[in-house]
Amino acid sequence: MSLSSPSTSERSSTLSPVAAEFDAIVIGSGIGGLVTATQLAAKGASVLVLERYLIPGGSSGSFERQGYRFDVGASMIFGFGQQGTTNLLTRALQAVNVSLETVPDPVQIHYHLPDGLELKVHRDYENFLQELITHFPHEAVGIRQFYDECWRVFKCLNAMDLLSLEEPRYLARVFFQHPLACLGLVKYLPQNAGDLARRYISDPALLKFIDMECYCWSVVPADRTPMINAGMVFSDRHYGGINYPKGGVGQIAQKLVEGLEKCGGHIQYKARVTKILQENGRAVGVELASGKIYSAKRIISNATRWDTFEKLIPPAQMPSAERKWQRRYQKSPSFLSLHLGVKADVLQAGTECHHILLEDWEHMEAAEGTIFVSIPTLLDPSLAPPGHHIIHTFTPSWMESWQHLTPSEYKARKAAAATHLIQRLERIFPGLTAHVEYQEVGTPRTHRRFLGRDDGTYGPIPRRKLAGLLGMPFNRTAVAGLYCVGDSTFPGQGLNAVAFSGFACAHRVATDLGF
Numbered sequence: 332m333s334l335s336s337p338s339t340s341e342r343s344s345t346l347s348p349v350a351a352e353f354d355a356i357v358i359g360s361g362i363g364g365l366v367t368a369t370q371l372a373a374k375g376a377s378v379l380v381l382e383r384y385l386i387p388g389g390s391s392g393s394f395e396r397q398g399y400r401f402d403v404g405a406s407m408i409f410g411f412g413q414q415g416t417t418n419l420l421t422r423a424l425q426a427v428n429v430s431l432e433t434v435p436d437p438v439q440i441h442y443h444l445p446d447g448l449e450l451k452v453h454r455d456y457e458n459f460l461q462e463l464i465t466h467f468p469h470e471a472v473g474i475r476q477f478y479d480e481c482w483r484v485f486k487c488l489n490a491m492d493l494l495s496l497e498e499p500r501y502l503a504r505v506f507f508q509h510p511l512a513c514l515g516l517v518k519y520l521p522q523n524a525g526d527l528a529r530r531y532i533s534d535p536a537l538l539k540f541i542d543m544e545c546y547c548w549s550v551v552p553a554d555r556t557p558m559i560n561a562g563m564v565f566s567d568r569h570y571g572g573i574n575y576p577k578g579g580v581g582q583i584a585q586k587l588v589e590g591l592e593k594c595g596g597h598i599q600y601k602a603r604v605t606k607i608l609q610e611n612g613r614a615v616g617v618e619l620a621s622g623k624i625y626s627a628k629r630i631i632s633n634a635t636r637w638d639t640f641e642k643l644i645p646p647a648q649m650p651s652a653e654r655k656w657q658r659r660y661q662k663s664p665s666f667l668s669l670h671l672g673v674k675a676d677v678l679q680a681g682t683e684c685h686h687i688l689l690e691d692w693e694h695m696e697a698a699e700g701t702i703f704v705s706i707p708t709l710l711d712p713s714l715a716p717p718g719h720h721i722i723h724t725f726t727p728s729w730m731e732s733w734q735h736l737t738p739s740e741y742k743a744r745k746a747a748a749a750t751h752l753i754q755r756l757e758r759i760f761p762g763l764t765a766h767v768e769y770q771e772v773g774t775p776r777t778h779r780r781f782l783g784r785d786d787g788t789y790g791p792i793p794r795r796k797l798a799g800l801l802g803m804p805f806n807r808t809a810v811a812g813l814y815c816v817g818d819s820t821f822p823g824q825g826l827n828a829v830a831f832s833g834f835a836c837a838h839r840v841a842t843d844l845g846f
Contacts (some may be wrong), residue, residue, distance in 0.1 A: 353377045354844055356617055358604045358629040358643070359783070361389035362826055363817035364633030365587040366419075366833025367840070369427045372594035374837075374846045379625060380591065381617065383783050384394070387588050390631075390782055391826060393581025397769055398716040400722060401670045402580040402787075403782075405683050405723040406705035407439065407548075409564065410827035412571020415489040417563065419830035420583060426592025431582055433574035434710040441683040442758055444543065445692050446536065451683065456569040463540075473531035477541070480527055484562025485570065487515040493831050498842050516559065523796065524561035525554030534544075539692050546695060547687055547703065548825055550663045550727065555793045557803075560822055567827070568720070570777065573709040575684070583826075603783075607643045607813065614813035616644075629812055629840050636819040637662065637785040650809030659802045661794045663824070665775035665787030667699060667728035669752050674771030675718050677760055684709045686759055699726045699748070700756060719768065722760070724752055730775040730786040745772040790818035806836040814840060 354376040355363045364380060365387060372378045386392055390404035410420035411433045424430055430604070437451040453459045462476065464471045490512040491505045498740040506513045528541045538553070545556035548564055576582045588598055602623075607630055616626040632639040640653045649717060686704035694700035708720040715721050736744060749772050756763050778787030793802070803821040806814045816836040818824040 347486055352544040353379045353625065353627040354637055355629045355631055355658075355840055356381065356625055357631045357633060357816075358607075358639075359383070359389065359633030359817075360387035360584060360588070360598060361633045361817055362391050362420075362583065362587070363593065363820075363829035363833045363836070364831050365633065366423045367631055367633070367816050367836045368596055369587050369591050369594065370834060370837030370838050371421060371679045371841060372591050372596035372636055373426045374841050375842065376844060378591070378596040380588075380596070380605050380626070381602040381625070382598060382600050383617070384781060385600055386584075387598065387600075388500065388584030388700035390583055390608040390778075390784075391580050396670075396771060397672065399670075399672045399719075399721055399769065400579045400581075400714045401721060402515075402705070402707060404580070405703070405725075406575060406580055406723065406825075407436075407573055408433075408575060408580065408826055409571065409573065410585075411566050411576070414565070415570065416492055417485070417489050417567055417827070418571050419493065419759070419827050419834060421841065423830055423833070424583075424590065427587070427594050428585045429590040429593070431586050432577045435593050436573040436575060436710060438683045439568045439573050439685065440461065440547065441686045442540075443686060443688045444540065444541065444845055445690060446542065448536070452568065454569060459569070463666050467534055467537045470534050474537070476531040477528050480531075481524075481558075481562045481565040482840060483515065483520050484558060485566030487512040487519070488559070488563060489570070498839055500842075508844075509735075519558045519562065522558040523554055524556045525552065527558055527561075528705050536629035539695075543695065543701075546701065549792070550789070550824070551792050554695070555796055557823070560825075563822075563827070564825070573685075575707060577711050577713075579707070579711070579714055587674075599776055604643060605823055606637055609637075609644075611812070613811040616670040619630060625832065627843060629814065631814045631816055631836060631840065632817075633817045634783065635662075635785055635788060635817070636791070637788070638783065638814060639819075641785070644810070645672050648711060652753075652804070653811045656729050656802070656804060659794060659797060660791035662786055662788035663790050663792040664698065664727040664729050665723040665784075665789065666773075667752070667775075667833040668773035668777070669724040670750050670769075670773070671722040671724065672715060673720050673722055673763065674768060675720050677763055678706070678709075678720060682706065682709065682760075688755065688759060690755075690758075691713055696727075698728050698732065701836055702726045702752065704756070704759070705826065722756070722763075724808045725758060726752065728775055730779070733774045733776050741776075745774060748772065748774075768808075806832065806839050 357368045357380045360382040392403045412418035463732045542552035544555045549556045603620040604617045606618040614630040688702040705723045775787035
């Protein structure tokens with residue numbers, strides 16, 4: 332797998348900016364980095380984004396092959412609602428006067444789980460509860476109590492602007508305006524979803540389902556998934572809903588770049604940062620692989636914390652706070668990705684866009700255990716040639732199993748993995764093998780190469796059960812002038828979560844700069 336070439340307008344943005352010093356430099360153009368950059372630019376700050384690849388977006392980018400436009404990562408997008416304060420992608424685009432048409436998805440996920448458990452998470456909350464209760468009628472009260480409690484978390488979040496929790500004046504203002512919501516969040520902050528689920532539910536099979544409800548976006552079961560995050564996801568899918576951007580997920584980053592440039596910001600492609608420069612313990616600039624140096628009053632890293640504090644800063648200079656964080660969190664797995672172009676008639680009428688397949692509960696967290704499936708062409712047919720669909724399949728995979736292979740061994744391993752995934756998918760899509768017309772395989776090595784993420788990881792996960800989100804760091808770091816943004820910061824993984832991180836980071840940086 333590789334990504335598409337930049338458009339003419341994107342190439343024009345790769346010209347070196349002329350400013351001697353910027354207010355802020357953002358390393359990486361993932362969604363967290365771009366939201367930070369656009370929010371700062373909209374406030375009048377001079378901003379430079381440095382992207383190592385040819386296009387923006389990172390794991391939220393797209394690439395094109397033989398008439399197909401594939402999403403690099405997940406196609407299940409939160410944050411495009413039109414009401415409340417948790418519609419962070421909508422708000423991020425509006426802040427820089429750009430917009431993006433989206434297509435609503437009536438079903439978040441169609442689950443295909445062990446012991447014949449087949450059910451759909453409908454956009455309509457009551458429809459979802461009734462379908463779940465049909466499978467577990469003896470847990471009807473507990474099901475409603477648990478998911479209603481998730482709504483209470485969400486309502487606390489949705490009552491306030493989501494900005495930096497490190498900014499005292501913001502916290503004081505929010506508490507004065509929404510005291511009950513703030514107290515509610517304080518209550519839930521140290522709790523995990525599994526703790527709440529077991530308070531109301533006892534059926535082991537239903538608790539396994541809730542584990543999968545969490546795992547499908549947090550990559551950990553419910554007892555290690557913060558309740559704040561669960562409340563957001565389990566409620567916003569019914570409130571703002573799942574909405575797919577027309578033209579593919581990569582359009583989100585493209586539109587944010589368009590807005591950045593409208594506000595006077597710059598983005599430079601093929602600009603791989605190799606070092607964060609410091610003077611007297613303060614981050615003051617960056618050095619590129621080319622030797623080019625840029626200076627800024629504030630440096631913001633959208634790289635993972637492992638890349639930031641083990642590569643961009645010498646490991647010997649790692650602050651003690653980062654060492655402590657690494658003892659609590661580890662890298663999540665990367666993914667084995669299979670991008671398929673298929674004949675449209677392989678999909679039966681009524682097929683949903685997103686699916687999760689697992690045959691054995693014991694393998695939920697195992698490498699290549701749980702399979703995630705997206706068919707974005709059901710929502711936007713323009714992504715594929717007429718008469719065809721995209722089936723994007725991905726499953727957790729660790730770097731270790733792809734290391735130390737000869738080129739021929741690597742190629743054979745990819746082919747075997749793809750064949751095995753397609754065979755498993757036959758349970759959902761009978762006859763799939765005969766309908767495949769194009770396929771491309773991505774491995775953890777692919778994700779490391781093109782996304783610049785250590786071991787291809789998609790973010791941090793707790794090494795053990797922790798007290799909710801209390802262990803997740805905010806945007807400021809122990810290095811003066813250096814901030815982090817993205818999935819290695821509060822509130823964690825997911826497109827809407829990293830957008831939250833971007834809003835918070837920009838707020839904190841703007842306050843520090845006096846904007």
